[in-house]
Amino acid sequence: MKLTLSALLLWTTTFCAQTALFLVLVGKGRWRIFRFFSVWISFQVLDNILFFILVFSHITSSTYKSIYWSAEVLDFALQVCVIFEMARIVLRPTGTWVRDAFKNFMSLAIAGILIAVVLSYIAKPHSPTSLDAWIERGSLFSAMLSLELFIAMAAASTNLGLVWRNHVMGLATGWSIWAIVDFFVEGAYSYLGPHWHGIALDQIRIIALQLVTIYWAIIFWLPEPEGRTLSPQMRAYLSALHQEVQLSARRASSLNHR
């Protein structure tokens, strides 16, 4: 397979931006807090190298497709893990879940999953075969879910008045921009077909990801004020307080519904 100059340029710049971000995460020790995010970025670096090699190797189209889709599924699973990681950092500021935060997050997330299922089911992608149409529906579903889970996490935290620290705020800002671009590009991809104006849609998505990656590299390079943690005794006290409040809330709610 022969790569065009623009494709080669996009591949090189993406690879450089992602490698730079990976080095920042490792070099500055941010991976200790953002573990799944670091794994996701390192996966993207390896994914880039692997597909560069695959493009120039003599493999059949079906082998290429199966490797490509396996990587996409793994990429999506890691994205979900990153969102849960953000939720863990934001909704458990003292090491224990803020009361109602998890419930709030999960109810919004379940609503998001249902909406994503319905919208991807009613979609009629511009695909030549039925299998391609289902694959495209899967891509639509993953783009929608990534955005909706992010919204669920962010809405749950702001509803409870939780303040985001610098790094997680930067990660969330970049993620929201990228998830929105991905959402609309995937919709356009399904509706207009994969060959609309060459690979214009892919290029928009790649450039958005590059810009966000550079932004993340800068954010994670900059220091943030050191966070303080509760003493083990206070953490145990807070945990007991949560349990007690949850128990009495459940009792009160069961009494109300009698």
Added chain:
Amino acid sequence: MWILTFLGFGMACAVWVLFIQIRARKLRSADWDALVAGIQPMHMRGLELVALDYLNPERRQLKLEPAEIWGLVGGTEGLRRMEHNADLIIALAAYVRRWNYEESVIVAERIRHDAVQMKRALRGIRKAGLVGKSQVRVPFYIHQAAAAYYLMTKRLLNLYQANQYLLYPRLAEAL
């Protein structure tokens, strides 16, 4: 047709994300003066009467009529102000971590619990207003909301009185 639904949903998500980002940034950047200036005053005496009627029941537990309760909390405007002030009160409690980290974390957490109860009660009032059928529950919800808000303000004021008595008078006046 599906693409229009998809685009509409995408636009709604984008607006929601923008709203969340603005709210999160406001919460991060607000300083103490801005937080206090943002508090919208409530009729605390009336609110206290309703809250204590609920939290500290006396022999005559039906002395406050529903219309009286509604008037004492300031009606629709009072409920709107309570909701508006809730996030500011949490932020003000969290602010105390500069002087007393552990106490402020625990008190902010308790205030957050109260705020959740209060917002739930306010949602109940709104829902009852929409549905019309469960109007009978409204006074119960107002009692719950007023009690939660009263506890939030009490916890906050006591936290400041113990840790930052210089700022306490201004806070007490604003609330």
